[in-house]
Amino acid sequence: MQEESYWIEKANHVPVFSSVLPASADTVVVGGGIAGLSTAYHLLQAGRSVVVLERAGVGQGATGHSTGMLTGEVGSDYVELYRRRGLGFVRRVFDALTYGGDLLRDTVLKEKIDCDWQSVRALAFGTTIESVRSARDEFEMLRTLHVPVEWLNGEKVTDRFAFLRLRAGLLSAGHAVVDPYQLALGLARSVVANGGTLVEEVAYEGYHCEGDVMVVRTSQGTLTARCLFLCSDNDAGAWLSGRVPLVSVTETVAVTEPVDIVPGWTQGELLWNEFPLFEYARRLPDRRIMFGSGRSSKLSHTSHVPMDRSLMRRVFEETFTIPYPRIDYLWRGSFGVTDDELPYAGEVEPGVYLAGGYNGHGLILGFLSGELLARMATGQPHPYVDLFGIPHTDGRFGKWLYRYTPSCVRHMATQAYLDHLHARDIRARRRP
Numbered sequence: 001m002q003e004e005s006y007w008i009e010k011a012n013h014v015p016v017f018s019s020v021l022p023a024s025a026d027t028v029v030v031g032g033g034i035a036g037l038s039t040a041y042h043l044l045q046a047g048r049s050v051v052v053l054e055r056a057g058v059g060q061g062a063t064g065h066s067t068g069m070l071t072g073e074v075g076s077d078y079v080e081l082y083r084r085r086g087l088g089f090v091r092r093v094f095d096a097l098t099y100g101g102d103l104l105r106d107t108v109l110k111e112k113i114d115c116d117w118q119s120v121r122a123l124a125f126g127t128t129i130e131s132v133r134s135a136r137d138e139f140e141m142l143r144t145l146h147v148p149v150e151w152l153n154g155e156k157v158t159d160r161f162a163f164l165r166l167r168a169g170l171l172s173a174g175h176a177v178v179d180p181y182q183l184a185l186g187l188a189r190s191v192v193a194n195g196g197t198l199v200e201e202v203a204y205e206g207y208h209c210e211g212d213v214m215v216v217r218t219s220q221g222t223l224t225a226r227c228l229f230l231c232s233d234n235d236a237g238a239w240l241s242g243r244v245p246l247v248s249v250t251e252t253v254a255v256t257e258p259v260d261i262v263p264g265w266t267q268g269e270l271l272w273n274e275f276p277l278f279e280y281a282r283r284l285p286d287r288r289i290m291f292g293s294g295r296s297s298k299l300s301h302t303s304h305v306p307m308d309r310s311l312m313r314r315v316f317e318e319t320f321t322i323p324y325p326r327i328d329y330l331w332r333g334s335f336g337v338t339d340d341e342l343p344y345a346g347e348v349e350p351g352v353y354l355a356g357g358y359n360g361h362g363l364i365l366g367f368l369s370g371e372l373l374a375r376m377a378t379g380q381p382h383p384y385v386d387l388f389g390i391p392h393t394d395g396r397f398g399k400w401l402y403r404y405t406p407s408c409v410r411h412m413a414t415q416a417y418l419d420h421l422h423a424r425d426i427r428a429r430r431r432p
């Protein structure tokens with residue numbers, strides 16, 4: 001069994017980008033994931049020159065460790081958002097996700113990025129009375145938003161999805177799946193083809209200003225810049241001394257051996273179990289099943305979380321009726337969670353921009369944030385600037401924390417985490 005992302009393991013002909021740091025740049029983008037690459041791509045489109053710094057390899061952060069599902073609807077918890085912010089707000093969030101998905105699809109087509117893009121349907125289902133109720137609420141909400149959705153229950157659903165232990169579910173179209181690592185590599189190639197510089201294995205370490213000049217410190221020395229973009233879902237809070245209320249959550253994903261007989265499950269089609277937390281699965285082109293679960297979430301950066309194999313088995317057996325297949329790939333990845341489940345994207349200090357906190361929907365939202373930041377930095381309007389502005393703190397810390405943790409523990413965990421980041425930042429600043 002490989003303890004690495006299926007996408008990264010199976011990739012051939014991975015391009016090698018530069019490892020030489022230039023002395024200066026108009027704009028420096030930190031992070032070679034979907035958000036940083038999108039920011040760089042859109043800045044280049046707006047005529048700016050760009051250097052991207054990536055501490056490891058392009059696409060090998062959260063992006064290449066994700067499950068590659070592009071979905072703005074299911075699981076976004078519109079019902080919860082509706083209760084807190086009203087219908088007008090929910091509609092705008094929904095529109096933003098649709099806009100982001102279309103923008104990404106158009107870019108993939110325009111740049112001829114070969115990332116196995118496939119439009120699919122999704123089934124959000126319930127295995128318990130409580131989860132059916134939750135799926136039903138989601139269904140009513142989506143109907144209110146005029147999204148074409150179908151409610152399935154009784155024999156209709158048990159026959160069609162005999163491989164699942166489900167009671168009822170809602171089927172919706174308009175989703176897509178990709179190979180997220182190839183998506184990142186394709187975007188990186190486009191950045192370079194459009195005149196950008198991409199430097200791998202160089203870590204950003206901080207910045208300071210000398211007069212009007214911004215000095216960016218890295219593991220390979222310094223470079224000067226006019227603008228700095230900090231783009232990492234997982235690290236955004238840490239980079240700004242915990243000022244942005246964002247915590248890091250780690251999840252485990254498994255990929256089975258190729259499974260031949262799963263009647264009724266169309267290749268690519270997404271499955272989304274609404275409860276407990278959520279579980280998700282998709283079929284891969286080589287007949288494997290990829291699945292993950294919110295139950296494996298831990299409030300931590302990747303390196304501190306062990307992979308729980310028995311939990312993954314339990315998740316599979318509680319979801320599927322088919323025998324547990326061999327697991328060929330198992331890995332962890334981390335993403336940022338914000339207190340109201342909306343991302344941050346905006347200017348945090350003059351000339352310094354930040355994006356992160358996509359709450360598990362970073363492929364669309366990270367890409368959208370890139371366009372948004374590039375427009376902000378070049379003085380152009382963007383329709384969703386207000387939605388993801390900094391700060392927005394009206395909520396509770398993401399569904400991962402607030403649903404299953406008593407509020408006092410949640411508050412302490414969040415506070416302790418932010419304090420830890422703050423202390424770490426102070427220590428780093430004291431270092432000569």
Ligand SMILES: Cc1cc2nc3c(=O)[nH]c(=O)nc-3n(C[C@H](O)[C@H](O)[C@H](O)COP(=O)(O)OP(=O)(O)OC[C@H]3O[C@@H](n4cnc5c(N)ncnc54)[C@H](O)[C@@H]3O)c2cc1C
Binds near residue numbers: 366
């Ligand atoms: C298990 C899992 C499953 C997921 N499934 C989905 C899904 O199906 N659909 C979806 O939309 N989203 C999904 N997500 C979320 C999504 O992957 C992320 O939100 C998104 O990839 C974040 O993109 P990013 O560019 O901000 O971060 P990243 O892809 O992590 O990119 C940030 C980059 O910054 C680099 N970096 C960090 N610090 C430094 C530094 N100091 N100097 C230089 N470089 C640095 C990192 O090496 C990294 O490559 C999933 C996430 C996980 C972990």
